[in-house]
Amino acid sequence: MHILITGAAGMIGRKLIARLIGAGVLNNKPIEKLTLLDVNAPQKPAAFAGRVETVGGDIADPAIARVAIAGRPDVIFHLAAIVSGEAELDFEKGMHVNFDGSRALFEAVRAADDDYRPRVVFTSSIAVFGAPFPEAIPDDFALTPLTSYGAQKVMVEQMLADYTRRGFLDGIGIRLPNIAVRPGRPNKAASGFFSSIIREPLNGEEAVLPVEDTVRGWHASPRAAVSFLIHAAGLDAKEIGPRVNLTMPGVCCTVAEQIAALRRAAGDKVAARIRRESDPLIMRIVAGWPSRFDARRALALGFKAEASFDEIVRVHIDDELSGRFTA
Amino acid sequence: MHILITGAAGMIGRKLIARLIGAGVLNNKPIEKLTLLDVNAPQKPAAFAGRVETVGGDIADPAIARVAIAGRPDVIFHLAAIVSGEAELDFEKGMHVNFDGSRALFEAVRAADDDYRPRVVFTSSIAVFGAPFPEAIPDDFALTPLTSYGAQKVMVEQMLADYTRRGFLDGIGIRLPNIAVRPGRPNKAASGFFSSIIREPLNGEEAVLPVEDTVRGWHASPRAAVSFLIHAAGLDAKEIGPRVNLTMPGVCCTVAEQIAALRRAAGDKVAARIRRESDPLIMRIVAGWPSRFDARRALALGFKAEASFDEIVRVHIDDELSGRFTA
Numbered sequence: 167m168h169i170l171i172t173g174a175a176g177m178i179g180r181k182l183i184a185r186l187i188g189a190g191v192l193n194n195k196p197i198e199k200l201t202l203l204d205v206n207a208p209q210k211p212a213a214f215a216g217r218v219e220t221v222g223g224d225i226a227d228p229a230i231a232r233v234a235i236a237g238r239p240d241v242i243f244h245l246a247a248i249v250s251g252e253a254e255l256d257f258e259k260g261m262h263v264n265f266d267g268s269r270a271l272f273e274a275v276r277a278a279d280d281d282y283r284p285r286v287v288f289t290s291s292i293a294v295f296g297a298p299f300p301e302a303i304p305d306d307f308a309l310t311p312l313t314s315y316g317a318q319k320v321m322v323e324q325m326l327a328d329y330t331r332r333g334f335l336d337g338i339g340i341r342l343p344n345i346a347v348r349p350g351r352p353n354k355a356a357s358g359f360f361s362s363i364i365r366e367p368l369n370g371e372e373a374v375l376p377v378e379d380t381v382r383g384w385h386a387s388p389r390a391a392v393s394f395l396i397h398a399a400g401l402d403a404k405e406i407g408p409r410v411n412l413t414m415p416g417v418c419c420t421v422a423e424q425i426a427a428l429r430r431a432a433g434d435k436v437a438a439r440i441r442r443e444s445d446p447l448i449m450r451i452v453a454g455w456p457s458r459f460d461a462r463r464a465l466a467l468g469f470k471a472e473a474s475f476d477e478i479v480r481v482h483i484d485d486e487l488s489g490r491f492t493a
Numbered sequence: 494m495h496i497l498i499t500g501a502a503g504m505i506g507r508k509l510i511a512r513l514i515g516a517g518v519l520n521n522k523p524i525e526k527l528t529l530l531d532v533n534a535p536q537k538p539a540a541f542a543g544r545v546e547t548v549g550g551d552i553a554d555p556a557i558a559r560v561a562i563a564g565r566p567d568v569i570f571h572l573a574a575i576v577s578g579e580a581e582l583d584f585e586k587g588m589h590v591n592f593d594g595s596r597a598l599f600e601a602v603r604a605a606d607d608d609y610r611p612r613v614v615f616t617s618s619i620a621v622f623g624a625p626f627p628e629a630i631p632d633d634f635a636l637t638p639l640t641s642y643g644a645q646k647v648m649v650e651q652m653l654a655d656y657t658r659r660g661f662l663d664g665i666g667i668r669l670p671n672i673a674v675r676p677g678r679p680n681k682a683a684s685g686f687f688s689s690i691i692r693e694p695l696n697g698e699e700a701v702l703p704v705e706d707t708v709r710g711w712h713a714s715p716r717a718a719v720s721f722l723i724h725a726a727g728l729d730a731k732e733i734g735p736r737v738n739l740t741m742p743g744v745c746c747t748v749a750e751q752i753a754a755l756r757r758a759a760g761d762k763v764a765a766r767i768r769r770e771s772d773p774l775i776m777r778i779v780a781g782w783p784s785r786f787d788a789r790r791a792l793a794l795g796f797k798a799e800a801s802f803d804e805i806v807r808v809h810i811d812d813e814l815s816g817r818f819t820a
C-alpha cells in the first residue's frame with residue numbers, strides 16, 4: 167500500500183499521517199510507502215519503517231502533480247487547500263490552489279495512460295451549502311455556497327464525480343463539518359471561536375465569544391475527521407454509487423451547549439474564561455452557515471462522528487492536552 | 494446598448510440576434526452595437542442599422558476573450574458551448590470550451606479594472622441534474638449531473654454565482670429545458686428524437702422513435718428560450734438574489750402526449766410517419782434525465798414557457814414552416 171497525501175503538513179494531514187503510521191495498515195494492507203506533498207516539503211515522519219518520499223511545490227503546477235503520482239499511489243488523500251478566510255481575501259490564490267491544484271492532480275492521474283485508477287479521497291466542506299436552509303439539510307440539497315472557498319469546493323466535487331464516472335479515477339468527496347476543537351493558536355478564521363471558546367479556557371487563557379450563544383454549529387473533532395478519511399479510503403465504489411460527494415455526520419449544538427459541555431468537563435472556573443464581545447461581521451458571516459444536517463447517506467455508509475459535544479471536549483483533552491488542563 | 498453574444502452562430506444565437514434586431518431595444522434601450530463571437534467569425538446580420546463587430550476564435554483563449562469584451566458590452570449572452578453528446582465523446586474539448594471558455598470570458602471581465610460590471614446571461618441546462626429524482630424537482634435540489642456536459646455547466650454556474658457575489662460581474666444562469674422543436678436536420682444528440690418525431694413528419698419524412706412513448710421530457714420552444722434570455726437580461730439583481738442559477742419553466746409531457754399534440758395539429762397521416770424502433774443506449778441515457786420541475790423561482794421572476802405541447806407544435810409550424818406543413 168502506497169499512499170499520497172497532499173496538504174500533508176496541515177493539521178489534518180499530520181494527524182492522518184500519525185494515525186496511518188500507528189495502524190501500519192490501510193484497507194487491511196501494510197503501508198509500504200508514503201508520499202507527502204505540501205508547499206514546502208514536509209518533514210519525514212519519525213517512527214515509520216517504510217519508505218517516505220517528500221515533495222515540496224505548487225500542486226497546481228502540472229510537473230509537481232506528475233511527480234506526486236509518479237510512484238502510482240494506491241490511495242490519494244487530497245487535503246491541500248487554502249482555507250475559507252484566505253480564499254475570500256485572495257480570490258486568485260483560492261482558485262489557484264483549491265481549484266487548479268485539484269484539477270492538476272486529477273489530470274495527472276487521468277494522463278497516466280495505463281490502468282491507473284487510484285482511490286482519491288477529497289476533503290470537501292459543508293461550506294458547499296449556503297443559506298437559507300431547511301431545518302435539517304438533506305443529502306440532496308442544492309449547492310449554493312456563499313464563499314469563494316465553498317464555490318471552489320463544489321467545482322472540485324463536480325470534477326471528482328465526473329472523473330470517477332468516466333473511470334479516470336475512483337473518487338469520494340467528504341464534506342467535513344466544522345472541525346472542533348482545532349488545536350494550536352487562535353487564527354483569523356471566522357469560525358475560530360467555535361474552537362477557541364473551548365481551547366483557550368482549558369489552557370488557562372481568556373477566549374472571546376463574538377456571537378450570541380444561540381448560534382448553532384455542525385461539529386466533529388480532528389480525530390473524527392481522520393476517521394472519516396480512513397473510512398472513505400476503504401469504501402467500495404459500488405456501495406458509494408454515482409453521488410460520490412457525501413456530507414459527513416457531526417454534532418449539532420449551540421454555543422451555549424458547547425459552553426455547558428466545557429463546564430461539565432472542566433468546571434465553572436474554566437467556563438468563566440469566556441468573554442462576550444459581539445462582532446457584527448462574524449455574526450453576519452456565521453448566519454449564512456449550515457448547522458444541522460440529515461446526513462443519512464454517510465451514516466448508512468458507516469461514517470461516525472462524536473455523539474455529543476461533551477465527547478468532542480474529551481477528545482480534545484485526551485489528544486491535545488494528554489488529559490490535563492488548567493482548572 | 495452594446496450586446497455581446499458568444500456562440501452567436503448557433504441555433505439559439507441566430508434566433509436571439511434576429512429577435513434583438515427586430516425589437517431594436519433591450520431593457521428599453523436602443524441597441525447600438527452587437528459584438529458576435531463564434532469559433533468562425535459569424536456573418537454580419539443584414540437589416541441591422543447599428544454597428545456590428547464579429548470575432549472568430551477560441552473563447553478559451555484569453556486574448557480572444559479580451560477582444561470580445563474590449564468594447565465593454567453592457568449585456569453579454571454567453572451561449573458558446575460544446576453540446577452534451579460531443580462533450581461526452583471528447584472530454585478535453587468539453588472542458589476546454591464549456592469550462593475554460595467560460596472562465597476566460599469571466600476572467601476578462603474581472604480583469605477590466607474599471608467599474609465594468611456587465612449583466613452576463615449564461616445558458617446552463619437541466620443536465621445539471623441527475624437521477625434519481627423526486628416526482629417534481631424543486632429549485633433547491635442537489636446538483637448531481639450524469640454527463641460531463643452537466644458537470645461543466647455546474648462548474649460554470651458556481652463561477653457565475655461567485656463572480657456575481659464578489660461584484661466582478663452581474664450574472665444570471667438560466668437552465669434551459671430540452672429545446673423542442675429544434676429546427677434543421679436530425680443530429681446525433683440522444684435527445685434528438687424529442688424534436689425529430691415532430692419535425693420530420695411535418696416535413697413529409699419518417700421519424701424514428703427509439704424509446705417507449707411513456708418517456709417524459711421537459712420542453713420549451715426555441716422561441717421561449719430566446720424569451721428567457723431577453724427576460725434574464727432585464728431582471729434586477731436584487732430581485733434575483735444570491736442564487737443566480739435558475740431552472741426555467743417548461744412543458745412536462747410524455748412522448749405519447751407529444752404525438753397526440755402533433756395529431757391534433759396536423760392529422761393522423763402526419764402522426765403515422767413515426768416508426769418505433771427501440772434503442773437500448775438511448776433508452777438508458779434518457780432514463781437519467783430530469784423530466785418534471787417545480788420551477789417556482791423562475792415563474793415568480795416572470796419567466797414564461799409554453800402552456801402545452803400543442804403550443805410548442807404551433808410555434809414550430811409558425812416560426813420554421815411559415816404556417817405550412819406536408820399533410
